[in-house]
Amino acid sequence: MKSIDLEVPKGQFLCLVGPSGCGKTTLLNMISGALRPERGSVNVNTQKPRASAVGYMFARDSLMPWRPVRTNVAYALELRGVRKQDRLARADEMLELVGLGGKGHLHPQQLSHGMRQRANLARTLALDPELMLVDEPFGALDAQTKARLQGEFLRIWEGTGKTVIFVTHDLSEAALIADRIVVMGEGEIRKDITVDFERPRDLDKLRFASGYQDLVHSLWGLFSSGEEQ
Ligand SMILES: Nc1ncnc2c1ncn2[C@@H]1O[C@H](COP(=O)(O)OP(=O)(O)O)[C@@H](O)[C@H]1O
Ligand SMILES: [Mg+2]
Incomplete structure (x- = not known):
């Protein structure tokens, strides 16, 4: 710089x-x-x-492959100590927003690249x-x-x-x-x-x-x- x-x-x-x-x-x-x-x-x-x-959405695929999309999206809230019920509700709300409503139970490798990027966006937005x-x-x-x-x-x-x-x-x-x-x-x-x-x-x-x-x-x-x- x-x-x-x-x-x-x-x-x-x-x-x-x-x-x-x-x-x-x-x-x-x-x-x-x-x-x-x-x-x-x-x-x-x-x-x-x-x-x-500050929410940071990376170029690379940064979803954790061993977690379903829903708990991937909720991860930052989990680190923050948000109650399970609340963070999953927030994750579902964000998945709905990015057009992945009802797909939260899937694992990242079951999604297309485009869907994974949308999940990534949901994860970034989850912390508002x-x-x-x-x-x-x-x-x-x-x-x-x-x-x-x-x-x-x-x-x-x-x-x-x-x-x-x-x-x-x-x-x-x-x-x-x-x-x-x-x-x-x-x-x-x-x-x-x-x-x-x-x-x-x-x-x-x-x-x-x-x-x-x-x-x-x-x-x-x-x-x-x-x-x-
Ligand atoms: N932590 C760092 N310390 C020193 N140099 C760095 C560091 N990170 C990146 N660079 C160098 O800074 C330059 C800009 O890198 P980068 O920000 O990745 O560029 P861009 O994203 O525009 O392609 C590159 O030459 C890179 O090697
Ligand atoms: Mg770069």
């Missing part, structure tokens, strides 16, 4: 994009409190980041974090599944109104889902772009809208005129 000065308003959906190795995951780790900056500070709602305030950090959740999916999950993720997010920092290296994904795109390059912020497509968004329409395609075009231009040239 060189110098990062970033303020994210409550409820904003921010996409962090940038080439591999530029420090996106490192920045998320600092925001989550897992990594302490050598200089400077991170505040979430004026406080140091706390595990209860103020801020959600999401690191390339759809990177490894085929185009159709990815398109469907982007829509579902957005629909779920629009219902919660939570602040999201979403890392992706996919410019067209960022343009589709974000309110704001922050472009990083080698430990610093290079560009800060506002995306003002109306919400709630109908991604199936937006994908073909000229305003969206113009934005993707100009984002590509930004990258191809970068220092790699």
Whole structure:
């Protein structure tokens, strides 16, 4: 990290994009409190980041294979000492929200990749974090599944109104889902772009809208005129 000065308003959906190795995951780790900056500070709602305030959804499949989905989703609440009945009720509520109602008894390996990512999202939401950090959740999916999950993720997010920092290296994904795109390059912020497509968004329409395609075009231009040239 060189110098990062970033303020994210409550409820904003921010996409962090940038080439591999530029420090996106490192920045998320600092925001989550897992990594302490050598200089400077991170505040979430004026406080140091706390595990209860920040939900972190990883790129990799991080569900425990030996637990049914329901107790996977309830796990963080279990660590918090929430009563079994209450945490399972909360898990069921979150599974319902992500479209996995009635699937809680299944084990992760019985679910498709897309369903596992939805369970992962339910797990992140179970603690009701103020801020959600999401690191390339759809990177490894085929185009159709990815398109469907982007829509579902957005629909779920629009219902919660939570602040999201979403890392992706996919410019067209960022343009589709974000309110704001922050472009990083080698430990610093290079560009800060506002995306003002109306919400709630109908991604199936937006994908073909000229305003969206113009934005993707100009984002590509930004990258191809970068220092790699
Ligand atoms: N804890 C760490 N200490 C020192 N260097 C690190 C640490 N974590 C990652 N890096 C390095 O920092 C750079 C940025 O990594 P990362 O944040 O993973 O990038 P991105 O997520 O944008 O691909 C890489 O060169 C990586 O090797
Ligand atoms: Mg990364």
